[in-house]
Amino acid sequence: MNSKLYTVPIQAGLYQIDDPFWSKKRETVRTQMIPYQWKALNDQIEGAAPSHCIKNFKIAAGLEEGRFEGRVFQDSDVAKWLEAVGYSLSWHKDEDLERTADEVIDIIAAAQQPDGYLDTYYIINGLDKRWTNLMNNHELYCAGHMIEAGIAYYEGTGKRKLLDVVIRLADCIDRTFGPEEGKLHAYPGHEIIEMALVRLYHQTKEKKYLKLAKYFIDERGQEPLYFKQEREKYGNTYYWEDSLFQEQYFQAGKPVREQTEAEGHAVRAVYLYSGMASAAKETGDESLWQACTRLWDNVARKQMYITGAIGSSDYGEAFTFDYDLPNDTAYGETCASIGMIFWARRMLEMEPKREYADVMERALFNTCLSGMSLDGRKFFYVNPLEVNPEACRKDQLKKHVEYERQPWFECACCPPNLARLITSLGSYAVTVNERAMYLHLYVGGRVKNPVNDMVLRIESGLPWNGEVSVTVEECRGESYDLALRMPGWADQASVRLNGEEEPKYVEVDGYIHFQREWRQGDVIKLSFGMPIRVNRANPSVKENIGKVSVSRGPLVYCLEEIDNGKGLHRLSLCMDQEIEVLPGTIAEGEIDLKGQGRRLSDEGWNGALYAADVEEVYEEQTLIFVPYYMWNNRGVGEMTVWVGRK
C-alpha cells in the first residue's frame, strides 16, 4: 500500500452540480422522491401499507401510545431519508424541509435512551431483549444508517443535534461490543456500521470508532461462530438452515481475510467490503487490503453483470459462484449496485485505478439508474438482463423478476438508497489529497477542493457525448496534480490543455496526471469519442455463449419488444455491419442505436416441437437498441441485453 496516494471524498455540498443529465435526476429526487418518502414515513399515502416509522419513534419517545409496527429495520427508513435530506440541503437550501427534518430529529433524540441506545423495536418491546438477536434483528444496521444520517445532516446544515445523538449511540455500542472481557464478542447480521463508524471517526477524529469498526470486521466469522452461539443461547430463528450458503449468507462463516469469493446476501457483502476498504485505508492493515482486492477481483471479474448488477440469485438475494450470470433469473438488486458504488469509491480512495471507477460508472449509469423510472415515481428492486413478462407471470422461478417498476411504497429499501446516492453524487465524482485531485466521474458543475480551495468548473456531455471540459476557476497558483480518469470504454480519446493538442501528462493506472502551477482559466478538454462497442462475455459465462451486448460510452443498451417485436430470443445482430446512432424518443438527449439483424422465423415448423429436417429460415430485421436504464418506460414487454449474433 502506498499511503501517499490515499485520497478522501469531498462533502456533497462542495460539488454544485449543474449538468444536463444529472441535474434533472437530482431534481427528481429532491422534488419528487424526498417529499413522497416523507409521506410514506408518516403513513400518508393512500393505498400503501403504513410504514409506521415516525410513529415508532414517537412511541419510543413516550409522545404517543401504541405498539411497534413494521419490519425490524423500520428505523433505517427515516435514517436514509434524513441522510438524503442532509445531502439535499447541502446544495439546495429549503427552510420548510429543514424544519421538518429538525422536528424528526427532535423526536429521534427524545427516543434515545439515557445510555445512548437507540432502536425503537427494542425500546418499545423491551430493552432487556436488546443485543440478543444480532443475526436477524438489525440493531447495528439501523445504528449504521443513523450514523450516516447524523453526519450527512451535520454536513448539510451545520446542526449537531443528530450528530450528537449518533455519537452517544456509537459510544453505547462501543461500551457493549469489543474484545474486552464483559463485552459482547459479536458483530452485525447486516453490515453497514463498519463503514459508518469509519466515517464517524473521520468526522470526530475519535480513534475509538475506527477501532470498533475494525473490531467488527476482524471478529466476523471467527470460531466459535457468534451467530451459532447466539442461536443456541436465545433460540433465534435461523432462516438459512436449508440453504447452500449457511453462515456465509451473512459473510460470517469464516474470517473476512479467508473469504476469497463473494458469497451470500449481495448488499450485506458489498457493505462489508466497503467497511473493510475504509478500515484498511485508515489502519494500513495490509492483509485486510489484500482481502479487499481479492474480493474485488472476484466480484468485478467473475460475478458481475455487464450492467454492474451483482447477486445473481433471488434466493437470499445472493451471490452464487464464479461466472454464474443467468440473464432471465438475475436478481441484481438496485441496492447491491449502490453498495458496489460505495465499495468502488473506497477502493479508489486507497488506490486510484481506472478499474474501480469503471465499475462505479457502470453500476451507476446502468443498474442504479434502471432502478427508477424517468419520472422518479416507480422503482425496480430487481434488475434482470432479460425479461419475458409471460415467464414472470407463469414460472415461479422467475416470479421475483419484475417486468414493471413498482410504486415506492411496495419496496421500502431501494428508492431511499437511490435518493441518498444521487443527492450525494458529488462525493463519488472526485476524491482529493494534499497532492492531487482525482476526477473519477465527469459530472457537470462547480467543485471546490477543500484541501486548497481550488475551484473547478466541469462541463460534460456524458452519457450522450464524450466532450468534457475542466476549467480552473479559482486557485492559489501552487503546484498541484489534477488526475483525470480515461474511461475503459474510451479507447480513442483526445486531450487538450489550453488548446494545446499534445499536452504533457503522465498516465498512471488509467488516470492522466497534469502536475503544474494552475492558473485561473486553465482548461483541460477531453474528447472521449463515443465508440459503440459490441461486447462479448468471457467464455466461462455459459448464458452468453454466441451472444453480444451493445454499449456506447458508459451506457449498456438493450432491445425492447416495443421496438423489435415479440420473441427477442429469435433476433441476432449482424456483426459485419455498422451500428448507427439514432436520436431517441424516450427522453431528452437520448441516443438509440440501430443495427442490422435477422429474426429466426417459424417457417417450416408447422407446429412441431423438435425436428431434424427443418432448415432455419431468417428474416432481415433492423434492431433498435435503447439504453438499458430506460427500459420499461413505455409499457410492459420483453427486454434483453444480450442478443444472438450472426
Added chain:
Amino acid sequence: MNSKLYTVPIQAGLYQIDDPFWSKKRETVRTQMIPYQWKALNDQIEGAAPSHCIKNFKIAAGLEEGRFEGRVFQDSDVAKWLEAVGYSLSWHKDEDLERTADEVIDIIAAAQQPDGYLDTYYIINGLDKRWTNLMNNHELYCAGHMIEAGIAYYEGTGKRKLLDVVIRLADCIDRTFGPEEGKLHAYPGHEIIEMALVRLYHQTKEKKYLKLAKYFIDERGQEPLYFKQEREKYGNTYYWEDSLFQEQYFQAGKPVREQTEAEGHAVRAVYLYSGMASAAKETGDESLWQACTRLWDNVARKQMYITGAIGSSDYGEAFTFDYDLPNDTAYGETCASIGMIFWARRMLEMEPKREYADVMERALFNTCLSGMSLDGRKFFYVNPLEVNPEACRKDQLKKHVEYERQPWFECACCPPNLARLITSLGSYAVTVNERAMYLHLYVGGRVKNPVNDMVLRIESGLPWNGEVSVTVEECRGESYDLALRMPGWADQASVRLNGEEEPKYVEVDGYIHFQREWRQGDVIKLSFGMPIRVNRANPSVKENIGKVSVSRGPLVYCLEEIDNGKGLHRLSLCMDQEIEVLPGTIAEGEIDLKGQGRRLSDEGWNGALYAADVEEVYEEQTLIFVPYYMWNNRGVGEMTVWVGRK
C-alpha cells in the same frame, strides 16, 4: 371418434419378454428392486429413514400397537410394490415372493374397515376425520394405487383376496362420492383413482366404477370449487396460496373440458389425463376426448423436453407455459414421464396414431430409463437436460437438480413406479381388438393375443439396431390385421413379408397394416435403419436457439464431462461433418456417437469478464455422445443434451 378402432391392452403375463435389452432391465427390477423395496417397506435398510409402511397396516389391523408414521400417502408404497409383484409373478413364478405378498395382503385385508374403508392414516388417527382433506391427504390416491395393485395381483396369481378388498374399498368410495344428495361432491387432490376405477370396471364389468370415475372427472374444477369450500370448512392448509398456479396445481381450478394447457403438478396432470382418456373411450364422451387431444397437443408439442421429460419447474413439480423448457433448471420427474406413458397408451387405445407411440417410446427410452442406474441401485427423481454439479451445489435455484442418482430410500416415489412400469412393459407394447393387433413398441419375446389366441414371436435389436422380426407362431388361419408402427425416427425403413420385398400393406397414421389369413411361420421383417438425427427445437424454445441435440433411433444422446472435458457449454458440433457410430464402453451393446466439433478457448481473455476486442478462438475437438439414459453411470460431472453448433 371411431369406436371400431378402439383397442385394449393385454395383461403383462401374456407377453413373455425375451429381449437382449429389456430382459436385463426386467431382471434388475425383479431381482434387485423388488426385494430391496420389500426391505424398505419393513424398515430393514440400514441408514435409511424408516418407511413404517407395513407397520402402519399392522397397527391399523390391530396386530401391533403404535402411531401412524410416514407421509400421508405412505400406504401407496406397499400398493405399488404389490402391483409390481403381481406383474412380476405373471411372467416369473416365485413361491417365496408370492407367499410374502399373500401375507401382506392378509394384513391389508385385516386393516380394512367393515364398510370397506382403507387408509391407515385415518384408521389410526381417527376415522371421524376421514374425507375432510381430500385436497392434501391422498386417501383417494392411495385407494387408486391399491385398486391397481388388486387387479395386477389377481392377473398375476389368480388370487382374489386383494381384488375383493379393493372392490369393497371402491364400493365404500362409491357410497361416499357422487352427484346424489348426501354424498360428497368432491374429487381427489392427487389423481389416479380415475384410471384405476376404469380398470376395475374392465375387470369386474361393474358400470358403477366407470360412472364414479367419470363423476370424479366431470366434477373436477366445477364452481363452487370443492377444495376452497373444504379449506373454509376444515381449515386445511393451502400450500399454494403464494403460487402462480393456485388451484390449477391440482388441475382443479376449472372444469377439465376448459383446460387447454397442461398446468400444475405434472404427475397429477398426466394421471388425470390418463383417466380422462380411459373414461372417454369407455363412455364415448366426445367433449372429454376433445379435451384429451387438446391437452395432448399442448404437452407433446409445447411442453415436453426432447427426452420425453415433462414439468419444467421444481416449484410444484409443475408445468409452466408453452415453450418454456429450460435445460439446467428442468424438473422432469421420472414419475411424470411414467405417467406420460400411461397416458400415451390410453390415447393409443382410442386412436392408434404413431405420434402417441413415438412419445411413449421417447419417454421410456430416455427419461424413464435415465431414472435408474444401470445396476438398478440408484435413482433419479429429477431428470435435467443440462447439469453442472458446481451449480447444483452453489445455486439454490438448481438445488433440486440432481447430479448423482440417489439410493432408493431417499425418494420413495419414482423407483416403485419404475418397477411397476418395467414389470408390465408388455401391456404397453401391444394393444388389441377383434379386428387387429397393434404393435406399438418392439420388444423381443412371445406375445399371445387374448382375442384370438394368435401367438407372435418378436425379435428386436432396438435400441441399438433397427432390425425387427415378427413371426407368427400360432394362429387359427382367420383373417386378422397386424398393424406395425413405423417410428417417426425411421424415415428409411424397409419392410418384408415372408421375404417379399414389396409386400402389400396399407399405412394409416404411421402404422402399416397387414390384413390376411395368417399362417404359422409367416414372418414380417422390418429394417428401420438407425439414422442419426441432428435435431433442432422449435424457434419458440429460447433455451435451444443455436443448439442441436443428437439422437439415433429412439435414443437421445448427450455429452458428458468424462468424455469431453469440463465446460460443455463451450463446445459446438460441426454441422457439415458426418457423425460416426462407435462401440460404447458403459454397457453391453451400447453404441456411442462421435462428431467433429470445436471448443471455445480462453485465449485472449486474460481474465477479463467482458470485452469488445477479443476475437473468439476455437480449438478442434472430437465430441463423444453417449445415450442420455446412461449418463452419470461413470461418476459425477457435467452433462448436456443440447450443444452449440457451427
